[in-house]
Amino acid sequence: xxxxxxxxxxxxxxxxxxxxxxxxxxxxxxxxxxxxxxxxxxxxxxxxxxxxxxxxxxxxxxxxxxxxxxxxxxxxxxxxxxxxxxxxxxxxxxxxxxxxxxxxxxxxxxxxxxxxxxxxxxxxxxxxxxxxxxxxxxxxxxxxxxxxxxxxxxxxxxxxxxxxxxxxxxxxxxxxxxxxxx
Numbered sequence: 262x263x264x265x266x267x268x269x270x271x272x273x274x275x276x277x278x279x280x281x282x283x284x285x286x287x288x289x290x291x292x293x294x295x296x297x298x299x300x301x302x303x304x305x306x307x308x309x310x311x312x313x314x315x316x317x318x319x320x321x322x323x324x325x326x327x328x329x330x331x332x333x334x335x336x337x338x339x340x341x342x343x344x345x346x347x348x349x350x351x352x353x354x355x356x357x358x359x360x361x362x363x364x365x366x367x368x369x370x371x372x373x374x375x376x377x378x379x380x381x382x383x384x385x386x387x388x389x390x391x392x393x394x395x396x397x398x399x400x401x402x403x404x405x406x407x408x409x410x411x412x413x414x415x416x417x418x419x420x421x422x423x424x425x426x427x428x429x430x431x432x433x434x435x436x437x438x439x440x441x442x443x
Contacts (some may be wrong), residue, residue, distance in 0.1 A: 262322070263288055263427075265329040267310055268295040272333030274413045275304035275363045279329060282420025286428060286436055290329075295339055295346070298384050303333040318345055327427060328353045332364020332384060333414065338427045341369045349373070354406075360425055363410040363419050367391055370407070381409040417442060 263283065267276050276292070283290050293311035294300045301307045308358055312320070328350055330340055340346050347369070354375050367383040368390035370376050377393030382402045400415040401408065401422045408426065410419035417440070425428050425433040437443045 268336040268337035268339035276331040278416035279420040292425035330362040330366035332366040337365035365411040367409040380404040
């Protein structure tokens, strides 16, 4: 299972394009809305997640293949200040699961100390929040079990990078061709 946390103020394209790519690749992804299932993004687009954060807490999942944090403001701040999100991200990191964050959201990983000694990228202006990371100018950076990306314009590539790690590069390449990216 893959969990994607979406808080009010999320960058809609980062969440939905990534989700679309992963589902096209056959992954089971559960979107978690904070505070409720109806999430309104930073550009005033409202969409619905499968479960709310309170439903996630009641289900109390103990593992995941990956966790995804889309960026956007103030969505990223909400993620960073949500105990449930932060504890789950730390748990998945401890278990060796894949940590994925785009735009401002890599700052959440940085604040949790999960980027120390890793290469990462983020939306310009958030570099100082990637505590301990070597910040690269690349659109998408994969370092072991961590994938970070710069922002909305990189969302499809971010999704394909996740597919590359969770399945393989061939699957990601074939999907890129099917969606006319290559």
